[in-house]
Amino acid sequence: MTADRSTSLQDRVREAAAHKTPLHIIGGNTKHFYGRATNGAPLPLREHCGIVSYQPSELVITARGGTPLAEIETALGEHRQMLAFEPPHFGADATLAGAIACGLSGPRRPYAGAARDFVLGVKILNGKGEILKFGGEVMKNVAGFDVSRLMAGALGTLGVLLEISLKVLPKPQTELTLSFQTTAQEAIALLNTLNTRPLPLSAACHDGETLRVRLFGTDTAVRAAHQKIGGIVDDAGNAFWERVREHKHGFFNDSAPLWRLSAPPAALPLNLPGQWLIDWGGAQRWLKNPLPAEVIRETVARLGGHATLFRNGERKGQVFHPLPPAMLAIHKRLKFAFDPHGIFNPGRLYADF
Amino acid sequence: MLNPTQRDIWPERQALLAALWQILPSKDVLYEDEDLRPYECDGLTAYRQLPGVVCLPNTLEQARAILRLCNEMHVPVVARGAGTGLSGGALPLAHGVVLSLARFNRILALDPVNRTARIEPGVRNLAISEAVAHYNLYYAPDPSSQIACTIGGNVAENSGGVHCLKYGLTVHNVLGLKMLTMDGELIEIGGSALDSPGYDLLALMHGSEGLLGVIVEITVKLLPKPDRAQVALAAFDSVTKAGDAVAAIIAAGIIPAGLEMMDNLAIRAAEDYVHAGYPVDAAALLLCEVDGENAEVSEQIFQVRELLLKSGATEVRTAQDENERLKFWAGRKSAFPAVGRIAPDYYCMDGTIPRHRLAEVLTRIGELSKEFRLQVANVFHAGDGNLHPLILYDANKPGDLARAETFGAKILEICIAVGGTITGEHGVGVEKLTPMCLQFAPAELAQFHDIKHAFDPKDLLNPGKAVPTLHRCAEFGAMHVHQGNLRFPELDRF
Numbered sequence: 017m018t019a020d021r022s023t024s025l026q027d028r029v030r031e032a033a034a035h036k037t038p039l040h041i042i043g044g045n046t047k048h049f050y051g052r053a054t055n056g057a058p059l060p061l062r063e064h065c066g067i068v069s070y071q072p073s074e075l076v077i078t079a080r081g082g083t084p085l086a087e088i089e090t091a092l093g094e095h096r097q098m099l100a101f102e103p104p105h106f107g108a109d110a111t112l113a114g115a116i117a118c119g120l121s122g123p124r125r126p127y128a129g130a131a132r133d134f135v136l137g138v139k140i141l142n143g144k145g146e147i148l149k150f151g152g153e154v155m156k157n158v159a160g161f162d163v164s165r166l167m168a169g170a171l172g173t174l175g176v177l178l179e180i181s182l183k184v185l186p187k188p189q190t191e192l193t194l195s196f197q198t199t200a201q202e203a204i205a206l207l208n209t210l211n212t213r214p215l216p217l218s219a220a221c222h223d224g225e226t227l228r229v230r231l232f233g234t235d236t237a238v239r240a241a242h243q244k245i246g247g248i249v250d251d252a253g254n255a256f257w258e259r260v261r262e263h264k265h266g267f268f269n270d271s272a273p274l275w276r277l278s279a280p281p282a283a284l285p286l287n288l289p290g291q292w293l294i295d296w297g298g299a300q301r302w303l304k305n306p307l308p309a310e311v312i313r314e315t316v317a318r319l320g321g322h323a324t325l326f327r328n329g330e331r332k333g334q335v336f337h338p339l340p341p342a343m344l345a346i347h348k349r350l351k352f353a354f355d356p357h358g359i360f361n362p363g364r365l366y367a368d369f
Numbered sequence: 370m371l372n373p374t375q376r377d378i379w380p381e382r383q384a385l386l387a388a389l390w391q392i393l394p395s396k397d398v399l400y401e402d403e404d405l406r407p408y409e410c411d412g413l414t415a416y417r418q419l420p421g422v423v424c425l426p427n428t429l430e431q432a433r434a435i436l437r438l439c440n441e442m443h444v445p446v447v448a449r450g451a452g453t454g455l456s457g458g459a460l461p462l463a464h465g466v467v468l469s470l471a472r473f474n475r476i477l478a479l480d481p482v483n484r485t486a487r488i489e490p491g492v493r494n495l496a497i498s499e500a501v502a503h504y505n506l507y508y509a510p511d512p513s514s515q516i517a518c519t520i521g522g523n524v525a526e527n528s529g530g531v532h533c534l535k536y537g538l539t540v541h542n543v544l545g546l547k548m549l550t551m552d553g554e555l556i557e558i559g560g561s562a563l564d565s566p567g568y569d570l571l572a573l574m575h576g577s578e579g580l581l582g583v584i585v586e587i588t589v590k591l592l593p594k595p596d597r598a599q600v601a602l603a604a605f606d607s608v609t610k611a612g613d614a615v616a617a618i619i620a621a622g623i624i625p626a627g628l629e630m631m632d633n634l635a636i637r638a639a640e641d642y643v644h645a646g647y648p649v650d651a652a653a654l655l656l657c658e659v660d661g662e663n664a665e666v667s668e669q670i671f672q673v674r675e676l677l678l679k680s681g682a683t684e685v686r687t688a689q690d691e692n693e694r695l696k697f698w699a700g701r702k703s704a705f706p707a708v709g710r711i712a713p714d715y716y717c718m719d720g721t722i723p724r725h726r727l728a729e730v731l732t733r734i735g736e737l738s739k740e741f742r743l744q745v746a747n748v749f750h751a752g753d754g755n756l757h758p759l760i761l762y763d764a765n766k767p768g769d770l771a772r773a774e775t776f777g778a779k780i781l782e783i784c785i786a787v788g789g790t791i792t793g794e795h796g797v798g799v800e801k802l803t804p805m806c807l808q809f810a811p812a813e814l815a816q817f818h819d820i821k822h823a824f825d826p827k828d829l830l831n832p833g834k835a836v837p838t839l840h841r842c843a844e845f846g847a848m849h850v851h852q853g854n855l856r857f858p859e860l861d862r863f
Contacts, residue, residue, distance in 0.1 A: 073616040074723055074754075096622060125563065132569055133541050146812045154721040155753035156538065156793035158527050158576040159801070159808055160836065161820050165540070165572030174568075186622035208482045212506070214593040216662065237665035280561040282482040299563045321562040337566035342554040347567055349823035354816070365567070 018066025020080070022139075022147060022178050028059060029176065030145035032359045039359050041172040043082060044109030047118050051171050053331045054364040061113055061176065067091055068179060069153070076136060076153045078181040081113030088112060092184055100128040100185040104261050113177040119169025122261035123219035123230070126281065126296040132168035134183045140167065140175035143355030153181045172361045173369065174354040188232035191218065192242060193253020196227040200285045200294060203227040207298050208282050215241050220297040221260055223267060228256060260295060263327075267293045270304055273329030275312055277301040279321035286315055302326075313337060336365060344368060379464045382421055385444055389424060389466075392434045399423040408467050411452040411459040412514070415716075415770065416799055420447070420461030427472045429555070429585055436583065437553040439466055445829045446551070448579045450490060450522035453514040455717060456798025458526065458578045458834055468583060470521050476500050477586070484591040485544060485561050490521025490584050494528075497589060506591040509536035512794070513702060521584045527576030529794035531627045531701070534752030535660075536592070538794070540575035545588035548574065548581075551825045560588060573820070578796050579831040581824040595660035598626060599670045600694050603682040604651035608632060609728040611653035614680035615751045616725060618657060621676055623669060627658040628752035629701050632731070635708065635746040635759070636700075642707035645700030648684055655682075655751065656701055658694075704748045705759065712744070712761035716773045720784030721755045721793035733783055734758055741776040743769070755793035756784070782807060797835045806842035814839060 032039050038056030042048075065082035072095040079088055085105055092098055102122025103115040121130040137151030140163075151157055151164035167177060198206060203222035210217065210229065216237050219230035228250060231238045242249075250256065259265040268274065277286070281298030290305030305312065309325065316323045322337035339347060344366070351358070351369040358369065382400075389398045399405055400422050410417045421444075426432040439446050445465035452459050461467050473489035476496070480486070481504040486497055494515040497508040511530035512518055518528070523539045524546065536542070545559035558574065559565040574581060605611040611630055618625060631639065631647075631654045640647040647654055655677065659669040670687055677685045688694035700707075708715050722730050731747060738745045744761040758780055762773040781791040781804040791797075791804040805814070817836040822828070 071723070071725065073620045074725065075619060076723075119569075129537065129541060130564065132572055133537065142816065146816075148810075148813045148816055150813065152788065152790055153723060154755075154789050154793070156529050156533060156721045156750070156755045157790040158794060158796050159790045159792050159805060160797070160813070160817050161581075162527070162540070162572050162576055163816070163820070166569050168569055168572075169564075170568055185624065186619075189622070212481060212484060212504070212593055214505075214595045214662075216665075233661065234665050234668055236668050237662045240662050240664055278562040278564050280480075280483045280485075281563075282480075296563065320560040322566045324566070339567050340557075342550070342556055343558075343567065346550075346556065346570070346824060350568060350820065353819035353823045 021064035029141050033357045036357045038362045043111030043114030046107030046110045049327050051364045052335045054361050079112050081177040083112045085110045096187045097184045098187045101131045116168050117172045123257050126299050127218050132165045135164045135168050137181035138164045138167050139179035142175045171364045173365050189234050190238045191232045192238045193230050193250040194247030195250045196247050198227045222294040272304045274327040275303040276324045276326040277316045279319050283319045388438050397425040411454040413457040416457045416460050418461050420467040421464050423467040425469045433553045440552050445832050447831050448583045450519035451517050453518040455795040456800040458796050458798035460799050485588050487588045491519050494518050505594050507594050510539050520587050525579050526796045535624050535626045542590045547586035549583045551829050578835040597663050597666045598660035599666050600658040600688050600697050601673050602686045602697050603655045603677040604648040604684040605653040608653045608731050610681040611655050612727040614677050617676045617680050625657050626660040629656045630749040630751040632747040635748050638707040638711050639700035639704050643699045643703050645696050708746045708759045713763040716760040718758045718777050718780050719792050719795040722787050722789035724754045726787040741772050802837040803845050805837045806845050
């Protein structure tokens, strides 16, 4: 399906701006659990959809915000290409705009880059109802401020993502998952040696019992790397990475508060009670734990990281790591610069805007 | 451009100097013409302006105090690194302060297990890789000026290099920044983790050309050095065939570490200069480098060779050893100075285009070259579509520079027309303010100004650079009707 609904979306936004009515932007509604609770009038994006252009040899795809992620990945798959940041879908209806607005990335992130790294251009509706284009379809572009990447992870608070251009990459010829029975402590130590060597790694995750490492590249490269690092071949590797990406791994089947800790990858396992799953080669750590937010945040902040209450728990409080006053002031002014009437997803990111 | 003598009628200068001497030792405040002369331009030497004052702070507290003072006195500030920029981003203001970050040149911390380096903005790009070489790590972005340019400037411009397609731009290789706002607040963005809470200000700061804040510390990502790199050199009798070869390599699922193209004039200039063994009769030369695991590299370079031949290469050579590999690259890396030897002056353009439009763009540039009676040599980051036409001219010949500039502007218009951009890696600075009026609509430019004011409400950080005023675009639009549409119909004409 393909349809350009930008005019009707623009009308809705202009009307909301005129009346200062808050809007709740909805793509596939698969990531509604993420961020703070917000209660604007629904602004559905799903009907504004379709791939606008895709030229495999240019390594770029452009699609409308409401395009299902699955449709994009199928189109890329036909040319043996992929979204290298492995976006989590969290449901069959996940859309491109939702993936970029949430800015989430899957297991390949530490080795290939995050969602924001692949954003080349956007067409947005700002809070005044203006349709604006930034960036484009080329890899290198420093004309004007990088508004395109700024949209990644902004949770729709700066604008409606009408169109997004992404860099895509070829799918690796081969991928191979190796497993090592280790404690978390040993896993970090092993990762510290692997991560500093020129190995074709594309994922590394410790689920509490087993460290799994994914290799990618040509058959030759993968074979050579396997010889260097050892480990037992996990034939169910692909399914494992998908379960981790989609939070279908047993670890995530829980109604306890789920924390996402972003930390320097080599940091030793943190001294906090609860169950852990370490992904991103050590840089992303999931913790199930009902501890007060302050305790978790202070612990990870001492290492130079931050913590997000990713799922469950209190959704009306500080879901994202609190910002220092000067930083918060810039955020509020930046929000005002794009959305002067405060109509887009108010409070979804921080209570203040 | 302002006349340098206008500084003399700047009444606040004496008061400013007196206040600066309270912050800095007098030797670190430059104000005599002969001391200011080295700061009058950056790498774009066609634009020159003596600054009002140059400050050389040694500490963060000094830099902060200078900014607070200038904020109070409403004095604009231009931050400056090594001054190698190619778009006039560091061009001083007659009634402004140049804040040199040259003394911020320390490597603060190396963390080999987390693969990061925390450094000050005045550290040279190449010095990072040199400092971590013994860990078998390196910093990937390698702009051609890497022996001289500094990391602070790299962030401000979001610098690229010849390895961008595989390893990304500066924005993909920086994890954290500390910056001072115009009112002297220290802001920390990111750090040693892979992401940070809130908006992606890290991305926004990259390529912001000193308009949003003064960067005082950077945490960069380091990568393990690949086992091996190998390069293939291919000659073509037409640019179109070389372009097809690039598409064929990408379509085969290979992401080369470097993929560079040069046209005949660039080939000959480079060969004369460094004797890299380039085929001087070729219409186009392609360098394709792959890196990774030893056996994989052998396999891929063989595949690349086949693809090059199938695309019509008249000759394909692979480097026999590391020395020859470096020699192949030496020609490409010295292409700019090499072209500098065959003409008194050259004007370097920096558009990016979708790769499949290369042949038609080069054909059009060739036609314009005849029309303007100026030779042009083309150097192309073929992997990522970034085209550097070097327009040869002689500044001593009346009218030559003006012709070169008009020719350059036409090239950028072509880049926009084929769906590209006016600047891939050199920035807008002062040089490409007018082409910005073509690439962006008034509402988009207004959005840029709103972003600027969210950080710098008084418009004191590098004012007048990077984003043109709507007024300027309206004036330009009055003279220039683009594709039959008047771009700024709602604005008054002056």
